[in-house]
Amino acid sequence: MLKAFGFYSLLALMLISSAVAQKPSTQKLVLPYSPSLDVKSMDKSADPCVDFYQYSCGGWKKNNPIPPDQVSWSVYGKLYQDNLNFLRGILEQASSSSTTGKAPAGAANQKIGNFYAACMDEAAVEKRGLAPLQSNLDAIARVKSAHDLAPLVAKLQMTLGGGILFNSGSRQDPDDSDQQIAALNQGGLGLPDRDYYIKDDAKSKETRERYLQHMQKIFELLGDSPEAAGKNAQTVMQIETSLARASMTRVERRDPYKQKNKIKLADLEQLTPNFDWKSYIRELKLPAFEIINVVPPAFFKEVNARLAAEPVENWKTYLRFHLANGYAPYLPSAFVQENFEFYSKYLRGAKELQPRWRRCVQFTDRDLGEALGQAYVAQVFSPELKKSTQDMVKLIEDAMEQRIQSLDWMSAETKQQALVKLHSIRNKVGYPDKWRDYSSVQITRNDFLGDVERALAFENRRDYNKIGQPVDRTEWGMTPPTVNAYYSSQMNDINFPAGVLQPPLYDAKIDDAPNYGNTGGTIGHELTHGFDDEGSKFDAKGNLKDWWTKDDRQKFDDRTRCVSDQYAQYVVVDDIHINSKLTLGEDVADLGGEILGYIAWKAATKGKDLAPVEDLTPDQRFFVGFAQWACANERPENLRVNALTDPHSPPEYRINGVVINMPEFSQAFSCKKDQPMVKAPEKVCKVW
Numbered sequence: 257m258l259k260a261f262g263f264y265s266l267l268a269l270m271l272i273s274s275a276v277a278q279k280p281s282t283q284k285l286v287l288p289y290s291p292s293l294d295v296k297s298m299d300k301s302a303d304p305c306v307d308f309y310q311y312s313c314g315g316w317k318k319n320n321p322i323p324p325d326q327v328s329w330s331v332y333g334k335l336y337q338d339n340l341n342f343l344r345g346i347l348e349q350a351s352s353s354s355t356t357g358k359a360p361a362g363a364a365n366q367k368i369g370n371f372y373a374a375c376m377d378e379a380a381v382e383k384r385g386l387a388p389l390q391s392n393l394d395a396i397a398r399v400k401s402a403h404d405l406a407p408l409v410a411k412l413q414m415t416l417g418g419g420i421l422f423n424s425g426s427r428q429d430p431d432d433s434d435q436q437i438a439a440l441n442q443g444g445l446g447l448p449d450r451d452y453y454i455k456d457d458a459k460s461k462e463t464r465e466r467y468l469q470h471m472q473k474i475f476e477l478l479g480d481s482p483e484a485a486g487k488n489a490q491t492v493m494q495i496e497t498s499l500a501r502a503s504m505t506r507v508e509r510r511d512p513y514k515q516k517n518k519i520k521l522a523d524l525e526q527l528t529p530n531f532d533w534k535s536y537i538r539e540l541k542l543p544a545f546e547i548i549n550v551v552p553p554a555f556f557k558e559v560n561a562r563l564a565a566e567p568v569e570n571w572k573t574y575l576r577f578h579l580a581n582g583y584a585p586y587l588p589s590a591f592v593q594e595n596f597e598f599y600s601k602y603l604r605g606a607k608e609l610q611p612r613w614r615r616c617v618q619f620t621d622r623d624l625g626e627a628l629g630q631a632y633v634a635q636v637f638s639p640e641l642k643k644s645t646q647d648m649v650k651l652i653e654d655a656m657e658q659r660i661q662s663l664d665w666m667s668a669e670t671k672q673q674a675l676v677k678l679h680s681i682r683n684k685v686g687y688p689d690k691w692r693d694y695s696s697v698q699i700t701r702n703d704f705l706g707d708v709e710r711a712l713a714f715e716n717r718r719d720y721n722k723i724g725q726p727v728d729r730t731e732w733g734m735t736p737p738t739v740n741a742y743y744s745s746q747m748n749d750i751n752f753p754a755g756v757l758q759p760p761l762y763d764a765k766i767d768d769a770p771n772y773g774n775t776g777g778t779i780g781h782e783l784t785h786g787f788d789d790e791g792s793k794f795d796a797k798g799n800l801k802d803w804w805t806k807d808d809r810q811k812f813d814d815r816t817r818c819v820s821d822q823y824a825q826y827v828v829v830d831d832i833h834i835n836s837k838l839t840l841g842e843d844v845a846d847l848g849g850e851i852l853g854y855i856a857w858k859a860a861t862k863g864k865d866l867a868p869v870e871d872l873t874p875d876q877r878f879f880v881g882f883a884q885w886a887c888a889n890e891r892p893e894n895l896r897v898n899a900l901t902d903p904h905s906p907p908e909y910r911i912n913g914v915v916i917n918m919p920e921f922s923q924a925f926s927c928k929k930d931q932p933m934v935k936a937p938e939k940v941c942k943v944w
C-alpha cells in the first residue's frame with residue numbers, strides 16, 4: 257500500500273559494517289532545500305509526448321548517479337538521506353547529553369542517545385564477539401526432540417521475528433475491524449520471496465547457489481568446519497524449499513479472502529499436531545483467546561509434515577542459521593560484511609556498505625521511532641504545515657466525492673455505499689496524537705545487540721498484548737521521519753508522516769501547480785487505495801464485506817483489467833515484464849490519485865489568473881511537478897528483486913503509465929494523436 261519504495265524493505269537491506277570511524281557531525285540542524293519543480297532536473301531536448309518521464313527527469317537522472325552504498329537513488333531516497341543526516345544531529349546531541357547531563361534532557365531523549373551510542377561503539381561490538389548469541393545458541397544445543405522446538409521458536413520469534421519458521425502476532429478481525437485477534441502467517445525463509453526457491457530459470461538457480469554459499473559462510477563464522485558448514489547450508493535449503501512450496505504467492509496474498517481463515521485453537525492443534533502450541537503460547541505469555549486466523553493452512557500443514565520428517569538435528573541447524581543471519585547486522589564486522597555481500601551487493605547491486613552512523617540512525621528510527629520522531633517533528637513540522645496539508649486533504653476528498661457522483665458506469669446504489677466509505681476515511685497527518693511510551697524498555701550504552709533484542713521484544717509484546725483488545729485507531733504504522741505514506745484497509749485511514757511533507761515533495765515556497773501534481777497526487781493515491789481492487793473489498797468500517805452490486809463489480813473488474821493489461825506490456829529489466837497482477841492496486845491508485853490531484857488543483861485555483869512560470873504553463877507545471885516525485889536511477893539487480901517483490905511499478909511507468917490515460921496531459925503539451933504518450937480515447941483506462 258505504500259506509495260514509494262517501502263522504507264521497511266529498505267531497512268532489511270542495510271546490514272553491513274565498515275571499520276571507518278566517523279567524526280561527530282557538527283552540522284546545524286536544518287534540512288537542505290530544493291524546489292518541488294526543478295527545471296534543471298528536466299531534459300528539454302526530449303519530447304514530452306514521446307517520453308514524459310525522460311522530459312521531466314532526464315536532467316535529474318544525469319546529475320544524480322547512484323551513490324556506491326545505495327541500491328537505487330531517487331527524489332524520495334535523497335530526501336530520506338537528508339532526513340537521516342538531520343536525525344544524526346539529533347542523536348549525536350542526545351548521545352552526548354545523556355552522558356554529560358546537559359540539555360536536551362528527558363527520558364525519551366536519553367533512550368535514543370544511549371541506543372545510538374551503543375550502536376556506534378563498534379569496538380565494543382567487536383570485542384564481545386559471539387557472546388551476545390551464546391545463551392540462544394546454548395538453548396538450541398539443548399533441544400532433544402521436536403517437542404522442545406515450540407517454546408524455543410517462541411523465544412526466538414519474540415526478539416527476532418518472522419525469520420523463524422512462521423509469523424505470529426495480532427491483527428484486526430476481518431469481520432469486526434474494531435477487535436484484535438490472534439494471527440499466524442507464513443514465513444521462515446531467508447530469500448526475499450518464495451519464488452526464488454521454485455523458479456527454474458538460470459538466474460534463480462544462480463541465486464540459490466549464492467544463497468547456499470552465504471549460508472555456508474554464516475555457519476563457518478559460527479565456528480563450523482567448511483565441510484560441516486556446506487552440509488548445514490544444504491539442510492537449511494531443504495527445509496526452506498519445503499516451506500516455500502507451501503507458501504502463497506504475493507499475488508495470492510493480495511486477496512483479502514485468502515488472508516482470512518479464522519479457526520478455533522483446537523482446530524489449529526489438529527492441523528499441526530506435531531507442534532506444541534500449548535507451550536508455544538505459554539512461552540509467549542499470550543492473552544487468552546479462542547479464535548486464531550491461520551493462513552495459509554497449507555503452509556502450516558507443511559510445517560507439521562516437516563516436523564515429523566526432519567531429524568531434530570536439522571531443525572537445530574535451521575535455527576542456528578536464522579539466529580545468526582537475523583542478528584548479523586548487530587554482530588562483529590565479519591557478519592555484517594557477509595550480510596552486506598549477499599543481501600545488498602549480490603541481490604540488489606550495492607557497491608559499498610553504508611557508513612555505520614547511517615545504519616545506526618536507521619536502527620534507532622526502526623526500534624525507538626516514536627521517541628526519535630518527537631525531536632524530529634518539533635524541528636521540521638510546524639502547525640501551519642499540518643494545517644495546509646489538512647486543507648489539501650479536504651480538497652482531494654471533495655474531488656473524490658465529485659468523481660464518484662459523476663461516474664457513468666456505476667449504479668446509484670453502489671455510489672451511495674462508496675460515498676459512505678469515503679466519508680468514513682480518517683486522515684492522519686504528520687505524527688501521532690499520542691506518543692508511544694518506551695519507559696519500560698531497558699537500553700544500555702554498551703550492549704547493542706541486547707538493546708535491539710529488548711526494543712524488538714517490547715514491540716512484539718505490545719503487538720501480542722492487543723489480542724482480544726479493541727483496536728486503537730490512533731496508532732501509526734510508520735515513524736514521523738519516514739518518506740512514504742500509506743492507506744490501511746482495515747483502519748480505513750490515510751497516513752502521511754512529516755517526512756513525506758517536505759520539499760521537494762511539498763513546497764510552501766512555490767506555486768500550487770507542482771504541489772498538487774506531487775503531494776496532491778500522493779494524497780489522492782492513498783485515498784484511491786480505499787477503492788482499488790483490494791481496498792474496495794472492505795467496507796466503511798474496515799470489514800471484509802461486499803458493498804457492491806454484482807453488475808457494478810463486474811464493470812469495475814473490466815476497468816481494472818484495462819490497467820493491468822496496459823502495465824503487463826512494460827519491461828522492468830532484461831526480458832522481465834511487470835507482474836501487473838501484483839502491481840494492480842498501486843497502478844490503479846497512481847492513476848486515480850493523479851486525476852484527484854488535478855481536480856482538486858482546479859478547484860483550489862478557480863477564478864485565479866495563473867501565469868506561466870519558467871516557460872511552463874500552469875497545466876504543464878502540474879504534470880512536471882507530478883513526474884518529478886518519481887525521478888530515480890535504479891541498479892538492474894534491485895529492479896530484478898523488485899520485479900518479484902515490489903507491488904509498485906518501476907518509476908518511469910508510474911509516470912508514463914498514468915499520463916497516457918489523462919487527456920488533460922495531452923492537451924497541456926499539445927500532443928498529436930499518434931504519439932506514444934497519447935491513447936485513442938476508446939482505449940483510455942478509466943476506473944475512478
Ligand SMILES: [Zn+2]
Nearest residue numbers: 257258259842
Ligand atoms: Zn500505494
